Amino acid sequence: MTSYEFEVAAKNAVIKVLEEDYDIMVSIKDLELVWFTHVVGNKKCLIYGHEMDKMYAEVTYLKESMTMYVDMYRKVQHEAFASDHLAKLTVVQK
Numbered sequence: 001m002t003s004y005e006f007e008v009a010a011k012n013a014v015i016k017v018l019e020e021d022y023d024i025m026v027s028i029k030d031l032e033l034v035w036f037t038h039v040v041g042n043k044k045c046l047i048y049g050h051e052m053d054k055m056y057a058e059v060t061y062l063k064e065s066m067t068m069y070v071d072m073y074r075k076v077q078h079e080a081f082a083s084d085h086l087a088k089l090t091v092v093q094k
Contacts, residue, residue, distance in 0.1 A: 006043045007045065010059035010068070011031045017072065024053065030050070030051055031049040032047065033045050034046050034047065044060045044061070046058055047059060055072050058070070
C-alpha cells in the first residue's frame with residue numbers, strides 16, 4: 001500500500017466510523033491528514049476535520065496482518081506554557 005493509498009483508505013475508514021458511531025456526516029475533502037509516519041511497512045496517521053466535534057482519529061495500518069485500526073480521541077484541554085516558565089517545569093520534584 002502506497003502512502004497515498006493509505007491516506008485515502010484511512011480517511012474513508014474515519015468517515016465510516018464517524019457516520020456509524022457518531023452520526024457525523026463528512027466527505028473525504030473535509031478531512032485533513034495532520035501527521036503521518038511509515039516504519040517497517042506499518043503506517044500511522046492523525047486525521048482531523050472541523051466537523052469532528054473536537055475529536056481526532058488515529059489510524060494505524062499493520063502490514064503483516066493487513067489490518068487497519070481507527071482510534072478516536074477527544075481533546076479535553078489545551079494549555080500553553082510560555083518559554084520563561086519552561087525552566088521551572090524541567091525541575092525534578094523530590
